[in-house]
Amino acid sequence: MATGRYTPDWDNLAQWECPEWFQNVKFGIWAHWDPQSQGADGDWYGRGMYFKGGGNYNWHVSHFGDPCVAGTDYGYKDLCNAWKAEKWEPEYLIRLYYDMGARYFFAMGQHHDNFDCWDSPYQPWNSVNIGPKRDVVGEWAKACEKYDLPLGVSMHGSHAWLWFEIAQQYDANMTKEDGKGKWWEGYDPQDLYAQRHTPSRGWEDAGTIHSQWTWGNGASQPSEEYKMKFQNRVLQCVNAYHPAMLYFDDTVLPFYGCDESVGLNILAHSYNTDPEMVVTGKVLDSTHKEAMLWDIERGIPDRPQEKPWQTCTCIGGWHYGVKDYNAGYKSAQQVVDMLVDIVSKNGNLLLSIPLKGDGTHDDKEMRFIAEMTDWMEQNGRSIYGTRVWKTFGEGPLVDASNPIYNQGFNEGINYSAKDVRYVIKHARTEQDVDTVFATIMRWPAERTFTFAHLGRANEYFSGEIESIELLGHGAVEHELSMEGLTVQLPIENTNDIAPVFAITFKPGTDKPISLAEFIDYCKPLVEGADGNLKPVNTGSPNVSALSDLGYYVTQAENSLDGTVEEQAAALVVLRKAFQAYLKASVTEAGAPLYAGDNLTVEMLVEAADFSRTPDTRNGKRFGKPANWIVTNFNIPNGSEGVKQGLDAYEGTEALMLGVWDDRTNVDYDCDLSQAAIRRTVHLTPGTYYFGATFNAVYQLSDEAYMYACPEAVEDLQTSEIPVRAIAWARLNTAPNNGSWWGITFIVEEEQDVTLGFQANLMMGSGTQEFRATRVQLCRYDESKIVAARDVTLQLLDERSNFSRLDGSVTTRFATPKYWQVENFKIPNEADGIKNGIDNYPGYS
Numbered sequence: 001m002a003t004g005r006y007t008p009d010w011d012n013l014a015q016w017e018c019p020e021w022f023q024n025v026k027f028g029i030w031a032h033w034d035p036q037s038q039g040a041d042g043d044w045y046g047r048g049m050y051f052k053g054g055g056n057y058n059w060h061v062s063h064f065g066d067p068c069v070a071g072t073d074y075g076y077k078d079l080c081n082a083w084k085a086e087k088w089e090p091e092y093l094i095r096l097y098y099d100m101g102a103r104y105f106f107a108m109g110q111h112h113d114n115f116d117c118w119d120s121p122y123q124p125w126n127s128v129n130i131g132p133k134r135d136v137v138g139e140w141a142k143a144c145e146k147y148d149l150p151l152g153v154s155m156h157g158s159h160a161w162l163w164f165e166i167a168q169q170y171d172a173n174m175t176k177e178d179g180k181g182k183w184w185e186g187y188d189p190q191d192l193y194a195q196r197h198t199p200s201r202g203w204e205d206a207g208t209i210h211s212q213w214t215w216g217n218g219a220s221q222p223s224e225e226y227k228m229k230f231q232n233r234v235l236q237c238v239n240a241y242h243p244a245m246l247y248f249d250d251t252v253l254p255f256y257g258c259d260e261s262v263g264l265n266i267l268a269h270s271y272n273t274d275p276e277m278v279v280t281g282k283v284l285d286s287t288h289k290e291a292m293l294w295d296i297e298r299g300i301p302d303r304p305q306e307k308p309w310q311t312c313t314c315i316g317g318w319h320y321g322v323k324d325y326n327a328g329y330k331s332a333q334q335v336v337d338m339l340v341d342i343v344s345k346n347g348n349l350l351l352s353i354p355l356k357g358d359g360t361h362d363d364k365e366m367r368f369i370a371e372m373t374d375w376m377e378q379n380g381r382s383i384y385g386t387r388v389w390k391t392f393g394e395g396p397l398v399d400a401s402n403p404i405y406n407q408g409f410n411e412g413i414n415y416s417a418k419d420v421r422y423v424i425k426h427a428r429t430e431q432d433v434d435t436v437f438a439t440i441m442r443w444p445a446e447r448t449f450t451f452a453h454l455g456r457a458n459e460y461f462s463g464e465i466e467s468i469e470l471l472g473h474g475a476v477e478h479e480l481s482m483e484g485l486t487v488q489l490p491i492e493n494t495n496d497i498a499p500v501f502a503i504t505f506k507p508g509t510d511k512p513i514s515l516a517e518f519i520d521y522c523k524p525l526v527e528g529a530d531g532n533l534k535p536v537n538t539g540s541p542n543v544s545a546l547s548d549l550g551y552y553v554t555q556a557e558n559s560l561d562g563t564v565e566e567q568a569a570a571l572v573v574l575r576k577a578f579q580a581y582l583k584a585s586v587t588e589a590g591a592p593l594y595a596g597d598n599l600t601v602e603m604l605v606e607a608a609d610f611s612r613t614p615d616t617r618n619g620k621r622f623g624k625p626a627n628w629i630v631t632n633f634n635i636p637n638g639s640e641g642v643k644q645g646l647d648a649y650e651g652t653e654a655l656m657l658g659v660w661d662d663r664t665n666v667d668y669d670c671d672l673s674q675a676a677i678r679r680t681v682h683l684t685p686g687t688y689y690f691g692a693t694f695n696a697v698y699q700l701s702d703e704a705y706m707y708a709c710p711e712a713v714e715d716l717q718t719s720e721i722p723v724r725a726i727a728w729a730r731l732n733t734a735p736n737n738g739s740w741w742g743i744t745f746i747v748e749e750e751q752d753v754t755l756g757f758q759a760n761l762m763m764g765s766g767t768q769e770f771r772a773t774r775v776q777l778c779r780y781d782e783s784k785i786v787a788a789r790d791v792t793l794q795l796l797d798e799r800s801n802f803s804r805l806d807g808s809v810t811t812r813f814a815t816p817k818y819w820q821v822e823n824f825k826i827p828n829e830a831d832g833i834k835n836g837i838d839n840y841p842g843y844s
Helices: 020-023 036-040 055-063 074-080 090-099 136-146 157-163 164-170 187-192 222-243 260-274 286-291 323-328 332-346 364-380 516-525 541-558 566-585 602-606 716-723 792-796
Strands: 027-029 104-110 153-155 244-252 278-282 293-297 309-314 347-352 420-423 435-440 448-451 465-470 478-480 484-489 500-505 596-598 628-630 654-660 675-683 687-698 704-712 727-730 741-747 751-759 767-780
Touching: 020 187, 020 347, 027 153, 036 055, 036 074, 074 187, 090 136, 104 136, 104 222, 104 244, 136 153, 136 222, 153 222, 157 164, 157 222, 157 244, 222 260, 260 278, 286 767, 309 332, 332 347, 332 364, 332 420, 364 420, 364 435, 364 500, 465 478, 516 541, 516 566, 541 566, 541 792, 602 675, 602 767, 654 675, 654 687, 654 751, 687 704, 704 716, 704 741, 716 751, 727 741, 741 751, 751 767
Parallel strands: 027 104, 027 347, 104 153, 153 244, 244 278, 278 293, 293 309, 309 347
Antiparallel strands: 420 435, 435 500, 448 484, 465 500, 478 484, 596 767, 628 675, 654 767, 675 751, 687 741, 687 767, 704 727, 704 751
16 A cells, blocks of 8 residues: 555545546546446346346346356356457547547446456456456556546446355356366456355345445445455556546445445555545545545536536446447437536536447447537537536526435436526636636527526626627627626527537626616516506516516615615515516416306317318328318328327327427428417407417427417418517426416407417427317406405515525525414424425425
């Protein structure tokens, strides 16, 4: 063991600090590659193949032979020999990863299979002696050195003691003598399997090992010889290959829970060898995070972290699997989403792209790499060398709770075109300036976008704009206002994933708005907003939101003569109210407000189970509605018919617009950006409701609407609906649970009105659709519309997002500020005390 500044105890190791180089590189690739990749049936294959009747077992029997026979010649030891890596070209692959944007690289040292992928003097079962007959880690190291990529080595072998217990009844208890006359003559299987011990409680159950990961719950305890052998292997690898990083697939460190000394010895040796080495572990507490890097498996914290951290994930299964190939991998969109979100929260992303046993990538992986390369070449400067900004983002997901489970396991976040992530790249010289990068997580449907956090009234206001550039395009037109920074997007998207803006601010212009200035700005907005609850057109200014803002303006005026502290507090409250108004600035769609005269059959002919045109009454899934006009929607779908507005999925004839990887099937004269289903009716003056129920609302863009438009419109452009319609609502906000959802609209004079659904199906996902199972048109009974006024704030202080009695309490549960709670006080450990407030899933 190396000696020096660091000693193997947590207090001493806490002097370690995460090096700047790691905080700069941000994105790494991991070759999670070893003999199990030869099996081609996914992760933990070397263990799963011994569970008779399971998927890995059945695969192994059909491709290699039966491993579940005493003394088998088709066990894991034999798979190690079958792994030849015959097409592996490490230099080519490292160049490929570098070009796609990776700035560090991890090689597999050994997995839970205990097979060392380097020239290991302490483990005869290694890649130089058996299988490829090549020094895998060594060759990766040479290639990394050529392309100046820091090398990491992942070590998972501490748990082989438990991992192979299921194989004791087959070949895991074989000895060196059993190998006479076989290919493995001279090698002791116990060096690989390490199974000369009594198995753990529940060893025969595939899932029990997870509850024994910290060596409790009946786990067989590893011998001193086994632990020291593992320690020696890791230290020798560090000394031989000088990795910049070590990764441990353990809770904290190897053998944590039964013997801390091994992990602490490795940690001290690593830092004494290289003080800028990074060592990762999982499920760390605050003490551990002072001494090493927190790694999160397949997950992302929902808030920025004070200290740097890393997510490790994979585009499919950890080890290569044909079933993963067939099921499909993560898309480049999903990985970019994760990367941008992770970096905004002070993290790095380590991504595995599984190699096949022969050392190559399949065609789908190569396509993924090409798509990542395109985005990173254009937008990589918004990733490397950046740091957390004043706020990590804005949009619906900012306030949402998304807790980590054990090691992580909370990925799969549904980002939208309303979500933004921010980072900053600090100036390197006095002549340079700080640059803020703002990434919109999806391309907006509209050609303008407003960054609310950059507005003059926002707490994160950073000054007047010096420059703003869309990466891959150049400077863009923009306007800075109280509401935010509004940018003009080009007609053509610069990439297929997400736009990134580089923004600089004029020095010395970041003076925050005063309370008096803000009040003066808000007062004209709320003029006439008195809380009257009379129905208004859906999509028009939200009367309730304006009334709420007006209430807070009045409250703020009462603080103008107060102390500096009182005015600052009032400004915080008014800002919060202003942001709430901006989020709810238009009247939303919903259920009917009042009882009314049902005009559905009279005006729309049918309320449900919509009729087909004679030519599409052919028993096929898709057809054309007889009583609605369908335009720009004609997509042949083979034996299922032609998509023309009706879909009989699950036996219900529903109005439908959507694409499902079939955009290229359309006729040349069909413009899917203007796909529409509509019907024109003649209405007398009054207040009406047009609604529907849905059994599908899936991945629609912001340019998908339900609307009521004056006159019989034939030239209505999708993008014009918010301007031309009497009332409108975005279909991607509709529920798909069968409840009524629709728009209220007011007809001032007798006239034709077109009711319909229209969507830009060329915008956004290639798989998007809605299905409306029922429709309703009713006219509100004017006698039922009573004079009412909203007095929520005057009497209850808050409408939503309720304040806590103690604002410093950040646990899930707390006590409300304005409500009295009786007979309800339940301690819930780290989640706080249940006492009336619950912020799951992110809102109080």
